[in-house]
Amino acid sequence: xxxxxxxxxxxxxxxxxxxxxxxxxxxxxxxxxxxxxxxxxxxxxxxxxxxxxxxxxxxxxxxxxxxxxxxxxxxxxxxxxxxxxxxxxxxxxxxxxxxxxxxxxxxxxxxxxxxxxxxxxxxxxxxxxxxxxxxxxxxxxxxxxxxxxxxxxxxxxxxxxxxxxxxxxxxxxxxxxxxxxxxxxxxxxxxxxxxxxxxxxxxxxxxxxxxxxxxxxxxxxxxxxxxxxxxxxxxxxxxxxxxxxxxxxxxxxxxxxxxxxxxxxx
Amino acid sequence: xxxxxxxxxxxxxxxxxxxxxxxxxxxxxxxxxxxxxxxxxxxxxxxxxxxxxxxxxxxxxxxxxxxxxxxxxxxxxxxxxxxxxxxxxxxxxxxxxxxxxxxxxxxxxxxxxxxxxxxxxxxxxxxxxxxxxxxxxxxxxxxxxxxxxxxxxxxxxxxxxxxxxxxxxxxxxxxxxxxxxxxxxxxxxxxxxxxxxxxxxxxxxxxxxxxxxxxxxxxxxxxxxxxxxxxxxxxxxxxxxxxxxxxxxxxxxxxxxxxxxxxxxxxxxxxxxxxxxxxxxxxxxxxxxxxxxxxxxxxxxxxxxxxxxxxxxxxxxxxxxxxxxxxxxxxxxxxxxxxxxxxxxxxxxxxxxxxxxxxxxxxxxxxxxxxxxxxxxxxxxxxxxxxxxxxxxxxxxxxxxxxxxx
Amino acid sequence: xxxxxxxxxxxxxxxxxxxxxxxxxxxxxxxxxxxxxxxxxxxxxxxxxxxxxxxxxxxxxxxxxxxxxxxxxxxxxxxxxxxxxxxxxxxxxxxxxxxxxxxxxxxxxxxxxxxxxxxxxxxxxxxxxxxxxxxxxxxxxxxxxxxxxxxxxxxxxxxxxxxxxxxxxxxxxxxxxxxxxxxxxxxxxxxxxxxxxxxxxxxxxxxxxxxxxxxxxxxxxxxxxxxxxxxxxxxxxxxxxxxxxxxxxxxxxxxxxxxxxxxxxxxxxxxxxxxxxxxxxxxxxxxxxxxxxxxxxxxx
Numbered sequence: 003x004x005x006x007x008x009x010x011x012x013x014x015x016x017x018x019x020x021x022x023x024x025x026x027x028x029x030x031x032x033x034x035x036x037x038x039x040x041x042x043x044x045x046x047x048x049x050x051x052x053x054x055x056x057x058x059x060x061x062x063x064x065x066x067x068x069x070x071x072x073x074x075x076x077x078x079x080x081x082x083x084x085x086x087x088x089x090x091x092x093x094x095x096x097x098x099x100x101x102x103x104x105x106x107x108x109x110x111x112x113x114x115x116x117x118x119x120x121x122x123x124x125x126x127x128x129x130x131x132x133x134x135x136x137x138x139x140x141x142x143x144x145x146x147x148x149x150x151x152x153x154x155x156x157x158x159x160x161x162x163x164x165x166x167x168x169x170x171x172x173x174x175x176x177x178x179x180x181x182x183x184x185x186x187x188x189x190x191x192x193x194x195x196x197x198x199x200x201x202x203x204x205x206x207x208x209x210x211x212x213x214x215x216x217x218x219x220x221x222x223x224x225x226x227x228x229x230x231x232x233x234x235x236x237x238x239x240x241x242x243x244x245x246x247x248x249x250x251x252x253x254x255x256x257x258x259x260x261x262x263x264x265x266x267x268x
Numbered sequence: 269x270x271x272x273x274x275x276x277x278x279x280x281x282x283x284x285x286x287x288x289x290x291x292x293x294x295x296x297x298x299x300x301x302x303x304x305x306x307x308x309x310x311x312x313x314x315x316x317x318x319x320x321x322x323x324x325x326x327x328x329x330x331x332x333x334x335x336x337x338x339x340x341x342x343x344x345x346x347x348x349x350x351x352x353x354x355x356x357x358x359x360x361x362x363x364x365x366x367x368x369x370x371x372x373x374x375x376x377x378x379x380x381x382x383x384x385x386x387x388x389x390x391x392x393x394x395x396x397x398x399x400x401x402x403x404x405x406x407x408x409x410x411x412x413x414x415x416x417x418x419x420x421x422x423x424x425x426x427x428x429x430x431x432x433x434x435x436x437x438x439x440x441x442x443x444x445x446x447x448x449x450x451x452x453x454x455x456x457x458x459x460x461x462x463x464x465x466x467x468x469x470x471x472x473x474x475x476x477x478x479x480x481x482x483x484x485x486x487x488x489x490x491x492x493x494x495x496x497x498x499x500x501x502x503x504x505x506x507x508x509x510x511x512x513x514x515x516x517x518x519x520x521x522x523x524x525x526x527x528x529x530x531x532x533x534x535x536x537x538x539x540x541x542x543x544x545x546x547x548x549x550x551x552x553x554x555x556x557x558x559x560x561x562x563x564x565x566x567x568x569x570x571x572x573x574x575x576x577x578x579x580x581x582x583x584x585x586x587x588x589x590x591x592x593x594x595x596x597x598x599x600x601x602x603x604x605x606x607x608x609x610x611x612x613x614x615x616x617x618x619x620x621x622x623x624x625x626x627x628x629x630x631x632x633x634x635x636x637x638x639x640x641x642x643x644x645x646x647x648x649x650x651x652x653x654x655x656x657x658x659x660x661x662x663x664x665x666x667x668x669x670x671x672x673x674x
Numbered sequence: 675x676x677x678x679x680x681x682x683x684x685x686x687x688x689x690x691x692x693x694x695x696x697x698x699x700x701x702x703x704x705x706x707x708x709x710x711x712x713x714x715x716x717x718x719x720x721x722x723x724x725x726x727x728x729x730x731x732x733x734x735x736x737x738x739x740x741x742x743x744x745x746x747x748x749x750x751x752x753x754x755x756x757x758x759x760x761x762x763x764x765x766x767x768x769x770x771x772x773x774x775x776x777x778x779x780x781x782x783x784x785x786x787x788x789x790x791x792x793x794x795x796x797x798x799x800x801x802x803x804x805x806x807x808x809x810x811x812x813x814x815x816x817x818x819x820x821x822x823x824x825x826x827x828x829x830x831x832x833x834x835x836x837x838x839x840x841x842x843x844x845x846x847x848x849x850x851x852x853x854x855x856x857x858x859x860x861x862x863x864x865x866x867x868x869x870x871x872x873x874x875x876x877x878x879x880x881x882x883x884x885x886x887x888x889x890x891x892x893x894x895x896x897x898x899x900x901x902x903x904x905x906x907x908x909x910x911x912x913x914x915x916x917x918x919x920x921x922x923x924x925x926x927x928x929x930x931x932x933x934x935x936x937x938x939x940x941x942x943x944x945x946x947x948x949x950x951x952x953x954x955x956x957x958x959x960x961x962x963x964x965x966x967x968x969x970x971x972x973x974x
Contacts, residue, residue, distance in 0.1 A: 642785075
């Protein structure tokens, strides 16, 4: 499939039908290496459906979804199971935070390490030196990730007891633990106040640099989107109606007509 | 304020008592025989019901008040609200001496107590392992298997039949039973992969029933309701023990197996696999999205639980030397579930405590043996309403962060 | 041919009773997404109530048909009361708790009720008088269709029609449908959800009681364990028709009744219960939404 040379994710002509409902219609999409790409649009535009299509929760009715891995290999990931997608290197967070509430913050991040480690039942029971070493590595790496998002002080706290903002950051740390080349964030700033949003933005920029990941995010907070993204896609009723840099998109009359024109309070 | 609560509760309990007495009056008081055309009126029962319900209702209302107050506290707590028993037992300074003491008692038991007592303890130990096995499937992975007893039956019948037809000894069949169990676990797991909580429960219940019914009716294979008798006890390099010594022998075998099961479960709980199971239980979708193969995790949970059950089945057959389908009913599955639930889902100590309580207590309260199942049922309701985490709450490991190397 | 008709009608009457019990399962599941494990025991208790009434009235010399009528009324009232109480004790405190909790509580309640009856009455089978009189105009059909069967089918039909009318045209019926579709919203528009849920249990239990008395009268004996087996089979019927769907439960009941009847008649009678369980397992694996049910998508 044709795509830009440094694309990490290329989507061509993807449509998604649920029975009679056409949720996505011929979507073309690309994320390039090191970019922060934002996907915006009114509620019901199909943004999360799109996420679900590219992460394997749904199988697109039409079209191609291709991931370009770190080693340059291309892989068609239509309908691939979500755990395989994650193994390939695409990790996501969820619109309605899906942490593991009865596990500690540290353990939540440790789950992210699962697909990068291998000790099985026998290893766990026998607990030889190899297993113990791997365990320790997992603990250390996870702790480091917690530090990166500023949650190391609640490492042994149950996830359900964490405040909302902390939970969102924890989800991101968990996703990072899977060593992704592409991070997909579904409304990471939802419910955050301006200060928290600013911190989140700084964190995303930091993460992009330090972990050498590309970022695709769905977001409603326009200020954050405009200042953070390299490129933006705007969706409405399941179609992409505009794409380009933040400047280009905000000047596009189509987009203005669709829903832009409301600014979040400064 | 407190006086008002007491008064309210008294009133509520009085109403409850009257209502329950009304509800149970026909069944408790009247005994008909339509053939002889006789009726027996047992009015004393009504009095008992009134009195008993009043007391129970009172206790219930007070516990409810406590629960509702506690709920508000729990929401705001920094950390988990744990029962005192839970905290007491989990305290390492209590735990270690307790374990040591327990071990000494366990090791010396057969020499101090009679064969009859030892047999009872063997039963309890079998249920400990069964509980630990179900604990993996239900407590860790969250898969409510109501047909667990089917695996128990598989192990028992495997030994019984292989012993009966081919005269294979206990030690030969034990590993075979385990492997057969793990195989059946995967077999059961496959069809139920996509099912949600309650549906999963019912399907597994169905499987359990099917297994029992097949055992009852396929006479050529399983000898039907009359079962299989004269199953050999375990020997040692060809030595056949007397009944007494065999009991002691089986006791120590069980002790070994129990220790094995405990170590296995405890280590799994805080391992990569254990965490994956927990994630599976908490949120299947997120679990899969984070790179865990749900299918594999579920099958492993079923398989491991089944392996433990099948192993116990073989031991059970060797212990009682006679098995028939009546030992493998849904009630057994429910009892094992009660052990896990009462003890504390996911907690190893809890399951052990649960098994001892639910198995040993009835043995020593023979007077109430008729009411055993009634109390089982009531216990399950009461535990779920007032203390769903069980007697001993499952704790997650507190990791020590090695900050020097970081 | 006659054999076929025998099986057909016995399947029809059995299926009608399954349908009555299945309605209780499906209505409760539709409203609070709980499998009421104890529902089978409510059916059993209905039968026992009927027996006790029958016993007392027989000794007083009442005519059979009046006994039947009163037995049905008392059984329905008592079962409804039991259903209401069970919900208040074992399910209401657990609304909003984790998935497994209400199910385990339900299992506990089921065990409790079974043993309660067993201890208060007897573990043995108790004979149940044949209260349904033999009508003379049924004589020519006697070889394959008994008065009992006919009575059961007609009574069940009338009951189910009454239920459908209730659900469709009364205020409470509307409230029940609303709560089943969206509980929060129903609460917000002023529906007393607690009352609706209680009503659901009451109605479902009453229906089961009707089934209990009728079939007990037909078979001639009851014991404390009949609820367990009948319960699972009725649940199978509910799932087969599509859990949460009232016409589904009726359809499922009939399909199960006929399947069992013809399977035991033509294949093997030893494995009678196995057919129901196998059917249950197969449906839940291959078509969990059932015949008339809707697939419920989960939002990610």
